[in-house]
Amino acid sequence: TDKELDGIYAFAVQLGKDAGKMLLEAAQLRFSGGGQPPQEFVEKDNAVDIVTKTDEEVEAFIKTSIAERYPHHNFIGEETYSKSPSRAYLISPTSPTPTWLVDPLDGTVNYTHLFPMFCVSIAVVIAGQPIIGVIYAPFLNQLFTACRGRSAWLNETQRLPLILEPAVPPMPRNAPGGCIFACEWGKDRRDGADGNLRRKVESFVTMAAEATAKDRKGGMVHGVRSLGSATLDLAYTAMGAFDIWWEGGCWEWDVAAGIAILQEAGGLVTTANPPEDYATAEIEEVSLGSRLYLAIRPAGSSESESGRQGQ
Ligand code: IPD
Numbered sequence: 001t002d003k004e005l006d007g008i009y010a011f012a013v014q015l016g017k018d019a020g021k022m023l024l025e026a027a028q029l030r031f032s033g034g035g036q037p038p039q040e041f042v043e044k045d046n047a048v049d050i051v052t053k054t055d056e057e058v059e060a061f062i063k064t065s066i067a068e069r070y071p072h073h074n075f076i077g078e079e080t081y082s083k084s085p086s087r088a089y090l091i092s093p094t095s096p097t098p099t100w101l102v103d104p105l106d107g108t109v110n111y112t113h114l115f116p117m118f119c120v121s122i123a124v125v126i127a128g129q130p131i132i133g134v135i136y137a138p139f140l141n142q143l144f145t146a147c148r149g150r151s152a153w154l155n156e157t158q159r160l161p162l163i164l165e166p167a168v169p170p171m172p173r174n175a176p177g178g179c180i181f182a183c184e185w186g187k188d189r190r191d192g193a194d195g196n197l198r199r200k201v202e203s204f205v206t207m208a209a210e211a212t213a214k215d216r217k218g219g220m221v222h223g224v225r226s227l228g229s230a231t232l233d234l235a236y237t238a239m240g241a242f243d244i245w246w247e248g249g250c251w252e253w254d255v256a257a258g259i260a261i262l263q264e265a266g267g268l269v270t271t272a273n274p275p276e277d278y279a280t281a282e283i284e285e286v287s288l289g290s291r292l293y294l295a296i297r298p299a300g301s302s303e304s305e306s307g308r309q310g311q
Contacts, residue, residue, distance in 0.1 A: 005131070008070070008098065009147040012122050012134045013156075015065055016143065019058050019120040020136035023105060026054045027118075027139060041112050044082050049187045050108055055079050058104035058120060066100050074099040078253045091252060091288055093128035101125055103253040107229035116140060121231040123256030128288060133260030135235045144235040144257075146264035152238055160265040161240035161298040179243035182225045182233045186249040234258025237295045238265040245295040252288045258295075259286065266298035 041050040059079040066075055074097060076089050091099055100122065105111060107118030116139035124132035133152075135144040144160070146152035152160040183201060201224075225242065227233055231254060233245045238261045259269050271290045286293060 005147065008124055009132050009145075009150070011069060012124060012132050013143075013145050015062055016120055016122050016134035016136040016145075018065075019062055019104060019122070020138035020143070022058050022061060023054065023111075023118065023120060024138035026057075027111065027116075041108070046187060048109065048185075050112065051079060051082065052105070052108060052112060054111065055105040055108055059102060062100075062102050062104060062120075062122065070098070073097065075102070076100065076253065077102040077104065078251065079104065081251075081253075091125055091128060093287070096127060098131075099125045101130075101253045101256040103231060103257075106231040106254060107227070110228045115228065117227045117229050117232055119229060119232055119235075121253065121257040123253075123260055125252075125256055125288065130256040130260035130263075130288065133257035133264075135231050135257050135261065137229075137232060137235075142235070144238065144261050146238075146261040148260070148264065150264070152261045152264040154239060160238045160261065161267075179221050180223045180225055180241070181221055182227065182236070182242040182245040184226055184228070184230050184233065184247040184250070186247055188249050230254040231258050234262050234269075234295055237297045238262040238267055240297050242295075243297050246293070248292045250291060250293060255293055256288060259288075259293075262295055262298075268296045270294050270296075 041052045043049065044051055056079050059077045063075055063077055063080065066073060076091070076099060081087060081089060091101075102123075103121040105118060106121045107115075110116070111118045117137070118139070119135050119137035119142075122132075122134040123130050129148075131148045133144070133146045136142070141155075143155050144152070145156065146160075154160055154162065185201075227236070230247055230250045233242060233247070234255060235258055236242045237245045238258070255269075262269055269286045271286055271292050271294065
């Protein structure tokens with residue numbers, strides 16, 4: 001029911017705030033210097049797939065809190081998955097039982113390198129659809145929240161997308177000019193792996209580089225960004241700061257909360273490969289588990305609706 005959903009949403013938001021506080025305290029100890037030892041990490045599947053004690057502590061806190069409050073809900077967490085011998089989990093496309101999808105520390109590499117783009121990411125998925133999303137980046141003091149039918153918010157007061165002046169037109173599909181593209185490197189650096197990372201990054205960089213040619217005006221990419229947190233990329237796309245985001249090879253806990261927030265803000269997420277497929281792709285509702293995601297920012301805020309029409 002709506003009331004039950006409201007209760008789960010409020011609980012998820014509080015959980016995000018509490019978990020974010022844990023991340024901040026752990027980070028501040030290191031960021032303030034004071035002779036703290038360097039953050040220790042352990043490699044998981046390869047040299048860029050790492051985990052810290054903080055990831056594990058925060059996930060344990062979130063998992064226990066959910067089990068106490070909602071013992072019948074399902075739980076899938078990045079670190080629980082990494083440690084499970086079977087490495088199997090199921091997100092039922094039909095079950096009405098809520099599944100919590102949690103990344104306790106998205107941007108673990110950033111965290112270990114003192115780059116402040118990291119966050120906790122909590123999603124609730126029902127019948128295969130991300131319905132609730134909570135992303136909290138405590139160092140940036142940015143809390144992104146959304147629940148289906150209840151809008152998407154920054155710090156609980158600013159509706160997403162943020163009002164952009166002048167009003168931002170919908171993304172032109174054939175010539176994405178004046179954009180910021182965001183993409184991530186992922187953890188599988190093999191050539192030809194999911195989504196063909198090298199080719200994609202090269203094509204983004206080429207589009208951005210061409211923009212500096214004097215005879216090319218408009219239609220060119222303003223910049224290419226890579227925050228090191230897929231979750232935050234999606235939140236920034238929902239905000240309107242990024243125009244397009246792409247990654248091949250991410251897990252459900254990297255994207256579920258961001259998808260809930262982006263969709264509630266009016267943005268789109270699909271499985272197309274940019275840039276070439278972007279112009280022609282049918283934009284369909286993405287299904288969790290595709291591993292390949294392309295997100296497109298909302299066209300603007302409802303307040304700027306009329307301004308957008310003529311563009
Ligand atoms: C990773 C980050 C990274 C993305 C990877 C994710 P983690 O999550 O979001 O930007 O490229 O696909 O797995 O390991 O920092 O939680």
